Amino acid sequence: MKRICFVCIVLVLALAGCDNITDGAYGGNQAGNNPSTNPGGNNPGGTNPGNPWQPQTVTVAQARTLPDDSPVRLTGRVTAYLGRDEKFTFADSTGSITVEIDYEEWVRGGFNPPPTRFPVSVEITGEVDREFNSVEIDVESIRGL
Numbered sequence: 001m002k003r004i005c006f007v008c009i010v011l012v013l014a015l016a017g018c019d020n021i022t023d024g025a026y027g028g029n030q031a032g033n034n035p036s037t038n039p040g041g042n043n044p045g046g047t048n049p050g051n052p053w054q055p056q057t058v059t060v061a062q063a064r065t066l067p068d069d070s071p072v073r074l075t076g077r078v079t080a081y082l083g084r085d086e087k088f089t090f091a092d093s094t095g096s097i098t099v100e101i102d103y104e105e106w107v108r109g110g111f112n113p114p115p116t117r118f119p120v121s122v123e124i125t126g127e128v129d130r131e132f133n134s135v136e137i138d139v140e141s142i143r144g145l
Helices: 002-016 018-025 103-108
Strands: 071-081 087-092 095-100 120-130 135-144
Touching: 095 120, 103 135
Parallel strands: 095 135
Antiparallel strands: 071 087, 071 120, 087 095, 120 135
């Protein structure tokens, strides 16, 4: 009985110290991720220091260089419907890129029905979608400007 109690106490003490171990592994205040010591963080947009899961505000040119599934926010214009699979052309001052905007996202963004005349000034949030030789943005939300 004494042996079981001793093992339980050791186990509880060991697990109590694990909180400090996980802080560094998941973006705690370690060097490079602390907003007070590195205000720009490690992202090109500089808008989400210390939290890599928040969308970065980037330009089209920057979005083209980001890895697959990177969360992004872009401001510009939807300039054309490409006539297939809910694909549109999005442009800002640095270039253009194909974006996929589901009908439901247009409606949630306040466009009901979705626009048929372009350009439309918007802010989009989504993820970079890299294929073999193309880069697109899979839009998760859209907001008219």
